[in-house]
Amino acid sequence: MTYEERLENVAVLGAAGKMGSGILLLTAVHMADLQLQNKDKTYVLYAIDVSNKALTGLMDYLRVQVRKIAEKKINWLRAVYEDREDLVENGEMIDEYIFDVMKIVRPVDVMEAAYKANLVFEAVNENKDLKVKLFKQIKEHNDKVWFFTNTSSVPIHYLEENAGVKGRIIGFHFYNPPAVQKLVELIKTENTDPELEKFALEYAKNLKKIIVPSNDFAGFIGNGHFMRDALFGINEALALAKEKGISLPQAIYMINKVTQDYLVRPMGIFQLMDYVGIDVMQFIMNVMNPYLEDEDLHSDLLDTMMEQGVKGGQYSSGAQKDGFLKYEKGKITAVYDPDKKEYVPVSEFAEEADKMLGELPESAVSWKSTLKMKNKDEVLSKFFNDIKNSDTLGAKLAVKYAKNSKAIGEKLVSDGVANNADDVNTVMLTGFFHAYGPINNYFD
């Protein structure tokens, strides 16, 4: 089967979810472009999800997103529709393209559709039993299919063995949101068909993604780093509260601020946990933990939050749900106190917390300002050097955090999860949008 033939019939499982919808969008656009250039073929993309309500929302999402994509490639569209005399204006071609993409997509709430697919993208909940069950079921009715799993934590060989899909599965882990983040972690098992790997690389290239190979360890590189980094943040906050005799919300506020402002990250660590979802984090840690021999990747605080129904994550509109932090129009206004089971307004402790952290050095830069910076390394070196030489509590916490983040990265390499330090850094730069990789010499 050629690359194009493989893509003639594809199914996405969990297509209406956070990751699934992005994967569906990118795949639908890629398939539509192939369709426009191979008019004698019929390309079909099954968007499979258990929720019809979510599938309806998916179609709305697709329409909006495909329009944005079409507007950006109007020159290409004018060339592709050159022979269509009925299409004259940009607007007409954009509308036609939206329809051309949408008409490939078959939103369905039954699994059976995947029996016909040459390729199945799996983006269902991070539940290994569910994934195994679905793969098994499809495999029984479909002997040619390849499986792409978007799992961010379950070892691929576990799925391969338990579903009995030897050689036909590969880890293809997009980052959130898939339509924006450039990174894909690619995870083979020792049995993965080289043809499947070749296909995956070509597909990633066509989607303009950056591939980082990860070895098949639970959590791979991305979550391998993030989960440990987040757990460190949680523990730092708990320790800070105890040591300084301050409330936990205040300590969370401080660690969140240090990780964002001092470490020049797109968001503080607690905001990132909310973004990912406390439920998702707990799920991933639970998947990873049994595979870890010398460490316990687990947080009682996360369990408590879950018990109290505070989960974070996003609304279907993309707006942030409240988690550790409470958000109003994107701004952090309060921090959750699990003892009181309520949010404490930031205004109650921000002044004291900021005073405790101390002033940022004058050389401080915002994460956003580093995006287009040509001398980023130089600017960051100066700022981080000033932090290193500063006596404030904020600076001390930052240096400790950065050193731990580096140690996590180095351990991923020494444990054989990542092939080298560059791969770890690429994952954090392109999957988490960090301004610099965790394995660096800034804080030595």
Next chain:
Amino acid sequence: MKPKKKIYMTAGYNTVSLGTGRKEFNPKKPRPGIEHYIKEAGQAVLEKVGGAKNVDETVISNFMAPRYNRQANLPGFAPMIDEGLLWKPAVSVEGACGSGGLGLTTSIRSVLAETADVVMALGFEVQNTMKAVYGADVLAGAGWYKVRKKGHAHFFPGQFSDRAGVYYEKYGYDRTRKGMAMWYHNAIINARKDPTAQEYHNTNPDPFATAYKMQPNGKVFVDHLTVLDCSKVSDAASALVVTSEEGLKRIGVDKKDAVEVISFANVIRDITKDPTDPTELETIRRAVQQAMADAGITAKDLATVETHDCFSIAGIMAVEALGLAPKGEGADYVAEGKTAADGEVPMNTTGGLIGWGHPVGATGVHQAVTIWQQLTGNAGDAQINIPADRPYGMTINMGGDDVTVTCIIYKRGE
């Protein structure tokens, strides 16, 4: 044509040209609609002429309100400006980017025909209602609809990119790019002197260097132009009154505070045909020659010119059409600074279409307002010297690709 009786223009007013570049512009927030612009410019002019009772007729210039704003039948907006215009005549005129010029000559004709002594000429366009990729479709209406299909996604930049490409080939790339970069530079420097200009907030320390460094890239935009070679998308209105001598008396404005129309020319090219020579703006050349002949002057008598620089290459070609430089040397003339505010013949002294803005249907009127400001000493920080021995001002307004051209020659009233 040389008017058979004295015709004056005065009481000019421009709204801010709103769009990218202005600090107050936020594409994500709601903006004022067409009513706002029509009212602001119209009411400001009425206040300067003693109220609507003194105005006999209104001429509204606009290009594509039916598509940008879902609105046609524009004469109906005249009484919205002021109840005093209710039950009075009004007309709207359209000639694409040349609508404003047509509005001015329509007003002049009405005064010459003695159907009015005071005509308010008001032009407007509100374009920021859609993204540029769709706006390009609307603007393409200024070309022949049958060539739209094979045209560029950005149709008009595509048209002038083709012209620029041939020009580079014929006269040299680097030399031409230098002239175009200097054209941009002057546009920005001049716009910074007019608080209503779209590039008023531009702080680039060296616009020439930026424009000269930027290379055209067909993969991102069009083959032979950069975005800095193009005028922007704008929301604005401009207005003034066109009067007879009696009309000027009626509104109580001294002749010294008005400009006199010495001559005007409307020249039209066949829209269904390609230009004969892509390196020349022939219609502009013919309009300019005709207007100067009727006025009995040459380009050497011009103190300042407002020309239609929808693209920097059109500015260069206008210099040649005026005869200020031979064909192929317009770029050098501009590069040498001769069109700058302190140059030989200052052009587009408030930024022109690239610097002040290009609210399509308002542009021709805006040009006349600028000339009125300069010749009567009302141009504020943008004021240039008007030499006594060459007191004339000129506007060149072009619709489409050198299709609908209006050239007017002015002198301060005396």
